Amino acid sequence: MTDRLLITVCLGCLGALIGFAICSRMKRRAEYFADLDGFLSVFSDSLAFTLDTVPGIMKNYATHTRLLQKQLEACADAINSGEKADLPSGSLSREEYTFVSRLLCDLGSRSVPSERSAVANYRQRLDGYAVKAKNSYERSGKVAVKLGFLAGMLTAVLCW
Amino acid sequence: MSLSENLDSEKLWEVRMRAGRPVTVWYAGKGYFLTRSGLSDDAGAAILCGAEDIRSCVIGASEHSVYAYNDDINRGFITLQGGIRLGICGEVVTDDGKILTVKNYSSINIRFPHEIPGISKCIIPGIVSNLQNILILSPPGGGKTTLLRDLSRRLSDEGGYNVLIADERAEIACCKGGVPGMDVGVHTDVITGSNKTHAFECAMRSVRPDVIITDELFGAADAKIVKEAIGCGVAVVASAHASSPESFAQREICGALSGVMDRQCFITGKSGKMTVTEINYRSDG
Numbered sequence: 001m002t003d004r005l006l007i008t009v010c011l012g013c014l015g016a017l018i019g020f021a022i023c024s025r026m027k028r029r030a031e032y033f034a035d036l037d038g039f040l041s042v043f044s045d046s047l048a049f050t051l052d053t054v055p056g057i058m059k060n061y062a063t064h065t066r067l068l069q070k071q072l073e074a075c076a077d078a079i080n081s082g083e084k085a086d087l088p089s090g091s092l093s094r095e096e097y098t099f100v101s102r103l104l105c106d107l108g109s110r111s112v113p114s115e116r117s118a119v120a121n122y123r124q125r126l127d128g129y130a131v132k133a134k135n136s137y138e139r140s141g142k143v144a145v146k147l148g149f150l151a152g153m154l155t156a157v158l159c160w
Numbered sequence: 161m162s163l164s165e166n167l168d169s170e171k172l173w174e175v176r177m178r179a180g181r182p183v184t185v186w187y188a189g190k191g192y193f194l195t196r197s198g199l200s201d202d203a204g205a206a207i208l209c210g211a212e213d214i215r216s217c218v219i220g221a222s223e224h225s226v227y228a229y230n231d232d233i234n235r236g237f238i239t240l241q242g243g244i245r246l247g248i249c250g251e252v253v254t255d256d257g258k259i260l261t262v263k264n265y266s267s268i269n270i271r272f273p274h275e276i277p278g279i280s281k282c283i284i285p286g287i288v289s290n291l292q293n294i295l296i297l298s299p300p301g302g303g304k305t306t307l308l309r310d311l312s313r314r315l316s317d318e319g320g321y322n323v324l325i326a327d328e329r330a331e332i333a334c335c336k337g338g339v340p341g342m343d344v345g346v347h348t349d350v351i352t353g354s355n356k357t358h359a360f361e362c363a364m365r366s367v368r369p370d371v372i373i374t375d376e377l378f379g380a381a382d383a384k385i386v387k388e389a390i391g392c393g394v395a396v397v398a399s400a401h402a403s404s405p406e407s408f409a410q411r412e413i414c415g416a417l418s419g420v421m422d423r424q425c426f427i428t429g430k431s432g433k434m435t436v437t438e439i440n441y442r443s444d445g
Contacts, residue, residue, distance in 0.1 A: 047227060052225075053222075053223040053224070053225035053228050054223065054225045055223055056223075082220055108224040108226060108227065108228075109224065110227060111226060111260065111261040112230060115227045
C-alpha cells in the first residue's frame with residue numbers, strides 16, 4: 001500500500017513537472033517576444049540618434065532571454081564573417097522562426113527612413129505573435145501544471 | 161576563392177565589379193580578369209558579376225548597416241578596415257537637389273591602399289628641414305595620396321611637426337573607427353569626412369598644426385581656405401588632379417592659387433615608378 005501511495009505521489013509530481021515545463025516554455029516564448037520587441041525599440045532609437053551598426057547593437061543589447069541572446073550573437077557573427085546566419089530556433093514554431101530569421105537578417109539593408117518604416121512594420125507583426133504567446137501563457141500556463149498533476153495521478157490510479 | 165590568400169597583397173591594387181560584366185583585377189601593374197582558377201587574360205573564362213553580388217558587397221562593406229553608412233554611400237565610397245576603399249556607382253536618388261541615397265548599385269571598385277615609406281625623400285628631400293607650401297599635381301592613380309601619406313609621416317616623425325590631415329574622403333590616413341589605417345606619424349591629427357573649409361577652420365582654431373596636409377583641392381573655396389591657412393602661418397601641403405602641367409594651368413584653382421604655393425610638383429606614376437617635374441619654384445617663398 002505504501003508503495004502504491006509513493007508511486008501515485010511520484011507520478012503526480014512527474015505529471016506536474018511536465019506541466020510546469022510546458023508552462024515555462026509558454027512563459028519563455030512570451031518573454032522572448034517582449035525581449036525581441038525591446039531590441040527593435042533600441043534599434044529604432046539608434047536609427048534616430050547614434051546610427052550604431054547592426055552587429056554593434058546586437059552585441060551590446062542586454063537581452064533578458066537566452067534564446068534571443070544566442071540568436072543575436074549568431075546573427076552578429078554571421079554579419080562579421082560574411083556567412084549565412086544559422087539562428088537557433090528554441091521554442092519557436094516554424095512560422096515564428098521564419099519571421100524572426102527574416103527580421104534579424106533583413107535589418108540594416110536600407111537607408112534610415114526605409115529602415116524606420118521596415119522596423120515599424122516588423123514590430124506590428126511581432127506584436128501579433130507577442131499577444132498570442134502572452135495570452136497562451138496566461139490562459140494555459142497554470143492549467144498545464146494542474147493537468148499534468150492530474151494526468152500523473154490518473155496514470156497511477158490506472159496502474160493500481 | 162579568396163583573393164587575399166591566393167594573391168600577393170602588395171601587388172594587388174584594384175578589383176572592379178560591374179553588373180553583368182566580368183570581374184577585373186589590377187595586379188602587379190596589369191589588368192586581368194578574375195576566373196575560378198585565378199587571374200587570366202581570357203574574358204570568356206572570367207567570373208561574371210551580378211547586380212545582387214554588388215548589392216551584397218555594399219551591404220557587407222557597410223557592416224550590414226546601410227543606414228549608418230548612407231552619407232558615405234551618397235559620397236560614393238565606403239572606407240574599410242586597413243584603408244581599403246569601396247567606390248560605389250548606382251542610381252542616385254535626389255529630392256529637391258539633395259542626395260537621399262543611392263540605389264540599384266551598378267558597379268564597385270575596391271582599391272587597396274599601399275604605403276611606400278621614404279618615397280617622398282626622392283621627390284621632396286628637403287621638406288623636413290625647410291617646411292614649404294607644396295602643391296602636388298598628378299593624373300588619377302599617379303601616386304599623389306601615397307606621396308602625401310609619406311610626407312605626413314616624415315614631417316611628423318622626422319621633423320617633429322604637428323601635422324594635421326584634412327582627410328575629406330578618408331584616403332590619406334584611411335581612418336576607420338578613429339584609428340588611422342596607415343602610418344601617418346606620431347604627431348599627426350586627422351579630421352575625416354569634413355569639407356576642407358570646415359576642417360581647416362577647426363584645425364587653425366583648436367588644433368594648432370604646423371602643417372596641414374590635404375588632397376584633391378578643387379574650386380575657389382578650397383583655394384581660399386588654403387590662402388587663409390598660409391596667411392595664418394600654417395604650411396599647407398596639398399594635391400590636385402591634373403593630366404599635365406599645361407592642363408592644370410587652365411583650371412580655376414590654378415589661378416586662385418597663383419603665387420600662394422612655394423612649389424608645384426607634377427608627378428606621374430607608372431608600374432611602380434614615379435617621376436617628378438618641378439613646375440615652378442618661388443625663391444622668395
